[in-house]
Amino acid sequence: MNINREQLEGAVKENIISSQQANQLIAFFKQQPEITPKFDFTHVLYYLGGMLAIGAMTLFMNLGWESFGGLGIFFISLFYAAVGLKLTNHFKAKGLAIPAGICGTFVIALTPLAVYGLQQALGVWPDESVYRQYHRTIKWHWLYMELSTLAVGVIIARKYKYPFLIMPIAVTLWYLSMDLSVMIYGDENSWQLRKVVSMYTGLLMIAVAFYVEVRSTSKADYSFWLYLFGVIAFWGGLSSQSSDSELAKFIYFTINLGMIFIGVLIIRRVFVVFGAIGCCGYISHLASNVFKESWLFPISLTLLGLFVIYLGVLWQKNELAITEKARSVLPDTLRKLLAAKHRL
Structure with missing residues (x-):
């Protein structure tokens, strides 16, 4: 606490x-030293400024930069990266972990822009696409930018060891999975393929995050961003699947219930939040389609809600005993980890 x-x-x-x-x-x-973010005005300013700088070089990049040409983009990116590394070292020396991690992340985020400029300068860019499409479309030739970003990200993360540095690595892994699937299978049925790839990539990222969490002995939370984007990728791919089967929709509901349980068990709110959204979506489907003419459904749902509140009361009273019982079937290493994280 x-x-x-x-x-x-x-x-x-x-x-x-x-x-x-x-x-x-x-x-x-x-x-x-503050190695974990807090919701106070100082940290809000840190992240607001950092995301503005990162967004300017990524999501909000406009066509005006194309006028610099490939070589100009490349050297401007290198200059910005040098400034970012200088600030990272400066903040690190002062013990300011949060701004140091944000500046290091800025350097990683510049990598695809630098690689894009270099490819343009060397005349090996394969089509008429531009950098601003990198975060919005799926193309096979983004792979060089993504692999370079992963390489730079791993190097900087190993050197500075700030949790926020994992964020661009997690995003790039997600991008990479999508582009690889299009490269291997082509653009035909690409939307359905992307949903499936996103779902399994999310599961893989969750597994990696879990492994990182179990193996890490640091107080810093290196698995947070992997969990976040892993859950988003998995839940997004799962939720975008289409089916006319009520059984499939009910299975979707039970998977989301499972996510809530897992989130409580390993103390990760992102599972609980998305699991709750999925459960609400399924209940909305029942209300709008299956039981839309039933006057009994709202009454039943109200009683169910009150029952869930009652379960919450029971959980609060017996949380320690229930948690210990649930964790008793887990391996010793994992049980010790969860016990250390449990806040009374």
Whole structure:
């Protein structure tokens, strides 16, 4: 749990610790380097500024940059990358992990632009597409940009070891899976293929994130971005599948329920959020199509909601016993990891 000043003052009033000890603890906590993001104004400014800079070189890149030509784009990208690395080292030296990680991520995000410019300069760009389409369309020749981004991302992540550096790597892996599928199978039936590839790529990313989490001994959460984009890829591919079968839709509902359970078990909210959205989507389908003429359905759904609230009360009362029972079937390493993460 997060400890604040009011809680420490409450412990002083209960004579658990002295006032001097409370002040010493506060001073100690403030001296610790911040390796995890918080929802405060400083961190909001960090991420807002970082995403503006990264977005300018990626999602919001316009056609005006084409006037610089391939060589111009390449050298401008190198200049920006040098500035990004300089800032990364500067913030690292000052112990500012969050802005250092954001600046390192900016360098990784510049890699596909630099490779695009180099390909244009060498005259090996295969068609009339431009860089601004990189994040919006699927093409086989993005592969050089993606593989280069992964290589640079791994190098920088190994050097600086900030969790946010995993974000562009996770996104690029997702892009790479889509482009590889089109390269191998062609553009025919590409939409259906993309949905399937997205789903299985998401599962693979979730598995990698789980492995990273189990193996990591650092307090930094290196698996967060892998989990996030893995769940998005899996859930997005799963939810976009079309079927007229009510059984298939019910299976979709049970998978989303399973995601909620997994999220609670491994303490990952992203599973719970997307699982809940999927469950609500299925219930909406029932209300709009299957039981649209039934006056009993809203009443039944209300009773079900109240029952779920009751289950929540029972869970709160018996959470520790239920959690320990559920985790008893897991391997020792994983059980110890989850126990260490569990917040009372």
